[in-house]
Amino acid sequence: MREITMERVNETRQEILDIIKSPILTHEQKVANMAGKADSLMEVLDLPEGLDQLLNVPGDVKCICDLAEGHAPVRPRYIIPDYFKFMREGSKFLQLDPPKDLYEALNSLLIFYKHVPSVTNFPVYVGALDELLEPFINDVEEAQAKKLLKLFMQHIDRTVLDSFSHANIGPKATKAGRLLLEVERELEQAVPNLTMKYEEGVTPDDFALLAVDTALHSAKPSFANHKMFRRELGENYVIASCYNGLLLGGGSYTLCRLILGNIAKRAKDIKDFKENQLPYVMDIMARYMDARIKFEVEESGFFENNFLAKEGFIHKDGMVGMAECVNILFEKEGRSGRYGLDQEATGLGVEIMEQINAFNQNHVNPYCQATGGHFLLHAQVGIAEDENISPGTRIPIGEEPEELIEHLLQCDKFHKYFPSGTGDIFPIDTTVHKNPEFVLDIVKGSFKKDLRYLSFYSKDSDVIRITGYLVKRSEIEKLRAGENVLQDTTHLGLGAALNGHILERKVR
């Protein structure tokens, strides 16, 4: 462990005091933030040279971002427990036998969730709820089953206090799946996030249309291209956190971001960007991730001591700000095209993706056995502090093409690069409530192409999708007025509303 200065210790102590006194943080949020501050004093990772100038600098020049994972990672970033195993075998540590009916199943899951850590301190994955609960769903009358599911989902929303938490349903229709969609449509709440794994021919239209209808009320579920994920990650994939494709019984060690727009600022021109700046930053970031993973696996003790520890954890890396990167490089070369609107500008985006992809294929990490020794690419959705950084490869809000078809064709060029998740979001005009098949047709067409993940919400809903996660507008308003609010993601939502203009997306 390296020494640090007393000045830094005192600065941190002041920050901790500010947290303690904060009027807008709940008790749980204060505890989590204080733990983060304590961790920030640690210096135990074997950091690559040059990282400091790319990581610990002001936002407008920062090229690498580690998404608040801390200085001494005490657990992997994301943990995806095998809930099926838990239902089959129960847990010795939790002193729970396998559930025998719907009451026990719901109760056991709620207990388990309280013991699944992550970077947010809450479970980023709560299971394929339809498959987990279907064996028990006929234990009681349908009306009672629905009531139990409603209470269960409400319990999650009020105790998993972070909307980077994800449930999955589909691709097959089930009674449990249908009841869960009906319940979510009625509850209109932010947690958990929900994805329907969709495949034409496997998912019946009436089940998918119920999902569309639910999405137009509560901004979820999103639709994942089941065929595409299955091809890349196998049947055992899940969608977790915002829209991350991860393996069941695994998770993700770390997620760091390349901030492409700021890397572009370092470059003289496109050539310099491709030949020097991007490779330089990618190399440092990959070695930084290697160092984090090494600490988690070899030193933290998590995998030896935590009751959840199993083999086969995976990990990945991410990027944001493609749009700004292309636009800055075009401006440096005196060209006028804008990313998302101009073919050549978008073409440069594709070339950059190819280069990042090639780098990743050449980088090997010994602890990534589950993914062939490689990280998986992730188009990150952004954080509250991001200003002039568009999520992943998204077109900046306010610059979307006039027609949705152009927007989708743009997505088609980029979604294929991100097995570990990417997605685009479309607020929908309320006239579509009369024609949910409109949305389903778009999903079907998109998944025939190479689109991976789509989210829709009604422009007038209270629950809205910020970047990948969900927040209630009414909760944002409370926070804006200086009140504290239950879920920590509302803080991110407010930041995104102010800095990311997410309330100004083009309505389709």
Place this chain on the structure above:
Amino acid sequence: MKAPVNKIIPFSAVDGPGNRTSVFLQGCNINCLYCHNPETRKVCIGCGDCVEACPAGALSMWEADGKKRVLYDPLKCVSCDTCIHLCTHDASPRIVYMTPEEVFEKIARQIPFIRGVTLSGGECTLYPEFLTELFSICKTRGLDTMLDSNGTLDFKEHPDLLEVTDGVMLDIKAFSQEDHKKVTGGENQKILENARYLASLGKLFEVRTVVVPGLFDPEFTIKEASAMLKPFQQVKRIQYKIIAYRPMGVRAEYAGFPVPDEALLNHLAEIARTEGMEKIVII
């Protein structure tokens, strides 16, 4: 063969089932007082009033076959609609004459995101041969085809068109002859005949009535139209779309009708339901 195209909407949620590309042809043969897009009614006469008024310089005059015409540059147009608001002939200078192949090229870009194509207007059936050819091409690419029509074309006389048309969305503006004349200036025998004929073939996807309080009797229209179609519901289910009059886009002299309230619309839907309509949409 070319037809005047007013507009192509790549994705439409309101012109038939699912997601569709909608093509609006220019020109209409009746005169509904409440017409919501009167600029599609007539073909431009080349008076040139709009040319100077265009703030984007997208319009210019030229002559062809000794006739004055307005030339429209879609690349310069900013869609401000100044030309349309100013036109005293219920026309638009922003019309492009296109072949069925050219129109299809604009449609094909949306495959596979759309399930079909809807031809609307104006009154698209003023160009039956064009429609037949365009729909034939659509069929080769697996798209379903819908017509949005006022029902004045005698569909019996156009089997080729019906062969490549999956469904028609037909306006029944008013059921009584007297009311229909008041609303449109024309008679409705042919329209009602078409409704029954299309329904008997299973090609009547939807009938629609715009409800304008005070202009005609919507209760009678919706009741009688629903009853008339009841025997055909078993051939294929027909949907009734009840549309509330709104003053947006309506010519100034007809923009003063009251907007129907929700209670009236629900009451009308109930009437249709009583007469055997199972699927009713209110917009």
